Amino acid sequence: MASSIARFTRRDFGRAVGTGLSLSLGSRALSSPRQSADEGRRIGYAIVGLGRISLGHFMPACKMSKYSKVIALVSGHRDKAEKTAAEYGVSTGNIFNYQNYEEIAGHKDIDAVYIALPNSMHAEYTIRAAKAGKHVLCEKPMCTSVREAESMIEACKTADKKLMIAYRCQYEPTNLHAVQLIGDGKLGKIQVIESANGFNIHPHEWRLDKKLAGGGPLMDVGIYSLNACRYLTGEEPVHVEGYSSVVDHDGRFEQVEENLSWTMTFPSGAVAACTTTYGANTGGWCRVHGSKGSLTLDPAFAYQGIHLTTDIRGEPPVDDPEQAKDPAQFATEADEFAQDILQNRSVKASGEEGLRDMKWMDAIYKSAGITTA
Amino acid sequence: MASSIARFTRRDFGRAVGTGLSLSLGSRALSSPRQSADEGRRIGYAIVGLGRISLGHFMPACKMSKYSKVIALVSGHRDKAEKTAAEYGVSTGNIFNYQNYEEIAGHKDIDAVYIALPNSMHAEYTIRAAKAGKHVLCEKPMCTSVREAESMIEACKTADKKLMIAYRCQYEPTNLHAVQLIGDGKLGKIQVIESANGFNIHPHEWRLDKKLAGGGPLMDVGIYSLNACRYLTGEEPVHVEGYSSVVDHDGRFEQVEENLSWTMTFPSGAVAACTTTYGANTGGWCRVHGSKGSLTLDPAFAYQGIHLTTDIRGEPPVDDPEQAKDPAQFATEADEFAQDILQNRSVKASGEEGLRDMKWMDAIYKSAGITTA
Numbered sequence: 001m002a003s004s005i006a007r008f009t010r011r012d013f014g015r016a017v018g019t020g021l022s023l024s025l026g027s028r029a030l031s032s033p034r035q036s037a038d039e040g041r042r043i044g045y046a047i048v049g050l051g052r053i054s055l056g057h058f059m060p061a062c063k064m065s066k067y068s069k070v071i072a073l074v075s076g077h078r079d080k081a082e083k084t085a086a087e088y089g090v091s092t093g094n095i096f097n098y099q100n101y102e103e104i105a106g107h108k109d110i111d112a113v114y115i116a117l118p119n120s121m122h123a124e125y126t127i128r129a130a131k132a133g134k135h136v137l138c139e140k141p142m143c144t145s146v147r148e149a150e151s152m153i154e155a156c157k158t159a160d161k162k163l164m165i166a167y168r169c170q171y172e173p174t175n176l177h178a179v180q181l182i183g184d185g186k187l188g189k190i191q192v193i194e195s196a197n198g199f200n201i202h203p204h205e206w207r208l209d210k211k212l213a214g215g216g217p218l219m220d221v222g223i224y225s226l227n228a229c230r231y232l233t234g235e236e237p238v239h240v241e242g243y244s245s246v247v248d249h250d251g252r253f254e255q256v257e258e259n260l261s262w263t264m265t266f267p268s269g270a271v272a273a274c275t276t277t278y279g280a281n282t283g284g285w286c287r288v289h290g291s292k293g294s295l296t297l298d299p300a301f302a303y304q305g306i307h308l309t310t311d312i313r314g315e316p317p318v319d320d321p322e323q324a325k326d327p328a329q330f331a332t333e334a335d336e337f338a339q340d341i342l343q344n345r346s347v348k349a350s351g352e353e354g355l356r357d358m359k360w361m362d363a364i365y366k367s368a369g370i371t372t373a
Numbered sequence: 374m375a376s377s378i379a380r381f382t383r384r385d386f387g388r389a390v391g392t393g394l395s396l397s398l399g400s401r402a403l404s405s406p407r408q409s410a411d412e413g414r415r416i417g418y419a420i421v422g423l424g425r426i427s428l429g430h431f432m433p434a435c436k437m438s439k440y441s442k443v444i445a446l447v448s449g450h451r452d453k454a455e456k457t458a459a460e461y462g463v464s465t466g467n468i469f470n471y472q473n474y475e476e477i478a479g480h481k482d483i484d485a486v487y488i489a490l491p492n493s494m495h496a497e498y499t500i501r502a503a504k505a506g507k508h509v510l511c512e513k514p515m516c517t518s519v520r521e522a523e524s525m526i527e528a529c530k531t532a533d534k535k536l537m538i539a540y541r542c543q544y545e546p547t548n549l550h551a552v553q554l555i556g557d558g559k560l561g562k563i564q565v566i567e568s569a570n571g572f573n574i575h576p577h578e579w580r581l582d583k584k585l586a587g588g589g590p591l592m593d594v595g596i597y598s599l600n601a602c603r604y605l606t607g608e609e610p611v612h613v614e615g616y617s618s619v620v621d622h623d624g625r626f627e628q629v630e631e632n633l634s635w636t637m638t639f640p641s642g643a644v645a646a647c648t649t650t651y652g653a654n655t656g657g658w659c660r661v662h663g664s665k666g667s668l669t670l671d672p673a674f675a676y677q678g679i680h681l682t683t684d685i686r687g688e689p690p691v692d693d694p695e696q697a698k699d700p701a702q703f704a705t706e707a708d709e710f711a712q713d714i715l716q717n718r719s720v721k722a723s724g725e726e727g728l729r730d731m732k733w734m735d736a737i738y739k740s741a742g743i744t745t746a
Contacts, residue, residue: 188653189620189621189652190620191571191620191631191632191650191652191653192569192571192632192634192648192649192650192652192653192655193648194567194569194646194648194655196565196567196646196660196662198564198565198662200664239616241614241616241636242636243612243614243636243637243638243644244644245638245642245643245644246642247562247563247564247641247642247643247664248562248642248664258564258642259564259565259642259643259644260644261565261636261637261638261644261645261646262636262646263614263615263616263634263635263636263646264616264634265616265618265634268620269618269619269620269621269631269632270618270620270632271616271617271618271632271633271634271648271650272634272648273567273569273634273635273636273646273647273648274646275565275566275567275644275645275646276565277564277565277644277662279562279564279565279664280561280564280565280662280663280664280667281662281666281667281684282565282567282660282662282667283667287569287655289569289571289650289653289654289655290653291573291620291621291652291653293654294653294654294655294656311654
């Protein structure tokens, strides 16, 4: 199966000439085939945390990637790690646990770590990896507090290592097509954005434990809406305000919010209204309305099947369903960071980008009267 | 063409057993065919203001109604009024202007007035009608301030006349189907509601004149979302908060807001995020998400074509497009109020109901830093 990067360059609507946030990716994606010096070299990832996203998505994605491979595993479960190592051809000498994690420093074949642990562990394992001389691709949310995010950035800077936050959607062609349309002014001036992302959570998930998760649905899935409003407009909010609530007093929401709605206003005057919940399957979608027309991403944030449609005055309707199947978005993500490392490029979804979301989430939580770390 | 009322009773999903706000209508709609004493009697409406909504919707609707007829006209344009009178078989003796409006008191064939004037005139012409002994069906928004709304209610109470605010959607079968599903618990506990309503306004509309309109898109079209969140949940918010902005500095928005986003929280814990705009065609739609499933009304507030769909775990999907064509919703509205009068029923979309929205809009405006009347 062709990688998403290759497919990306074939798309016919000129995404390469992206604007704002998409520009850097667009030009990089096109230039990468010419970087012949890097052909054949793959970045070796140590997978930190063997949960659903690692085993079900990121690691299978590495198999179909062009620049990435799984070279090491970090897990608290030796049996699980050995079984997984056998499946991925990882040598048993490259299996680590959370105690001897620093030993990755001595393994030159490990270029980077992919951190897919509960949120509260992101900062520690990023900082330990940086100190061990490894680049870091860290799952979203970046961490559980602004302070942690700053210390992660500082640690990677000090170690001269790259840090990327796993914002899949910032590299996903259908979302980038939306960014492109907006950047090209097809929608006119952006006035209003609506977005939602939520699901009905099972009890006993670690996500319901505030110490592990840092927060509720906002940090877990609402962050997609927040991030999308920012990359779609290319603007930072001037104001955010949130309200939270609990409907279900069934024990699930003793530590984190169940529902949260928030508004954002942007310097251009665009306003956004977003919702997130752990109590209902709202799907994850986004609508952007400008003076000339509207676009809808629905789904907007899924692992596959992202679908862009438009309704723009005087323009033929766009109907752009994502073609690639899961885990292609993860392959793109892994390969983009791999190329950042191989070509010493700046990282698009950088630590600073993650920090911005951490700051906005902190502001939303504070406005909703929710204590943050 | 069959009236909406007749069609309503034929629908097969048991709307008659509505809950909350729909209950009164459901039982009334079913009982009306048995009110044989009223058969053949039509309420005579004096149409106050011959603008688009009167000429294009309400008056044609009276022609297809069962209990309503146009009996008089009130207009500042004698020529237009005479032409319209001829078309509707209104005697020239029943044409009034804004100066001699009180003379409707002496015309026993005028039972009620339908007020379709700029918002700032709603209070005055409601109060003058009540004093002239006429029932009042007043377009939304009820008026331009809480104080005016209270005086309208007081005037109608003093005169022992009925007052209805023209909330079409509270009488529209597809919206009522949604109310029914929620009331029956099909969606589980309601967690999150999203709604938007907006359009790109032409310059020089009276709606952009704050003295005439009272406010911007919130009062004009956002009110549909606000009202829907209330009738869909059957709850009054415990908190509202809004943010407004102007993107287009093209002269249109010197007096009223262009964009407004707001959040609401309800006693049950449900949260809502809504947007309204005069700068983009967002359409008017609503999504309600509960623990068991979701429903979408899209469009939710249009004159025709309202479309309800559901996605509920373990339930067959509902796909309920409104069958009736414009101006059927106006016929229902006219006939419901006509029956309120004929049968001396309480009014569902009462002045008190309009007052509640006025109070919430006032609170949203105040939170957004917008001065209200």
